Amino acid sequence: MADKKFQVALDLFTIEDAMRILEQVGEYVDIIEVGTPLMVAEGARAVRTIKDAYPTKTVFADIKVMDGGGEVPKSCIQAGCDMFSVLCASDDATLRAAIELAHANDVMVLADMCNVKNMEERAAQVAPMGPDYLCCHVGFDRQATGADPVEELKRLSGVSTPKAIAGGIKLSTFKAAVESEAQDIISGGAIFNAEKPGEVARQMREILDAYNASH
Numbered sequence: 001m002a003d004k005k006f007q008v009a010l011d012l013f014t015i016e017d018a019m020r021i022l023e024q025v026g027e028y029v030d031i032i033e034v035g036t037p038l039m040v041a042e043g044a045r046a047v048r049t050i051k052d053a054y055p056t057k058t059v060f061a062d063i064k065v066m067d068g069g070g071e072v073p074k075s076c077i078q079a080g081c082d083m084f085s086v087l088c089a090s091d092d093a094t095l096r097a098a099i100e101l102a103h104a105n106d107v108m109v110l111a112d113m114c115n116v117k118n119m120e121e122r123a124a125q126v127a128p129m130g131p132d133y134l135c136c137h138v139g140f141d142r143q144a145t146g147a148d149p150v151e152e153l154k155r156l157s158g159v160s161t162p163k164a165i166a167g168g169i170k171l172s173t174f175k176a177a178v179e180s181e182a183q184d185i186i187s188g189g190a191i192f193n194a195e196k197p198g199e200v201a202r203q204m205r206e207i208l209d210a211y212n213a214s215h
């Protein structure tokens with residue numbers, strides 16, 4: 001089986017802050033997420049800057065496309081992203097257009113289940129469209145309810161599309177996330193809000209490497 005990946009979500013507001021965090025954590029991660037707040041604040045320029053600085057890493061633009069699937073992602077693709085997100089809550093036509101555009105440009109798509117209530121049903125509809133990842137995601141505003149993305153991911157176990165997992169994953173819950181069905185484990189605030197982001201990312205990497213070495 002392919003090695004599982006570690007993704008850092010840079011939910012920050014300036015390219016400078018993102019680069020400062022990356023100096024500390026970049027060496028430990030496989031995928032660098034240009035988080036939604038950073039995309040809104042700095043736009044595709046953030047994708048370009050990060051891809052130029054980390055050309056061997058997968059750069060993910062978390063643009064959460066909800067409409068205009070064949071158009072909205074174009075600026076991020078031109079800026080050099082390797083993957084972007086589209087919402088499973090969007091229309092089928094949006095998902096299909098986004099996936100078609102991405103794959104025509106050798107870019108991957110993460111289809112984000114954020115706030116989808118009927119996850120099993122929607123996953124069965126979206127998976128055949130061919131996204132590269134289906135993401136089980138407890139969004140920021142639902143994290144306070146204590147919802148556990150590892151538990152929620154179990155609802156997608158019937159789907160063969162590789163899965164990603166996100167939503168408040170921290171060092172103490174990272175091992176459970178790695179041991180779940182997810183292929184891509186995403187963590188944001190627990191890393192960039194830490195006193196020593198590099199140390200948290202290093203320990204997360206150690207957990208992932210141990211898992212990958214034994215599977």
Ligand SMILES: O=C(CO)[C@H](O)[C@H](O)COP(=O)(O)O
Nearest residue numbers: 009166167168169187188189
């Ligand atoms: O997409 C997001 C929020 O919509 C975040 O990037 C994702 O939830 C990961 O960040 P955190 O680990 O802080 O929850």
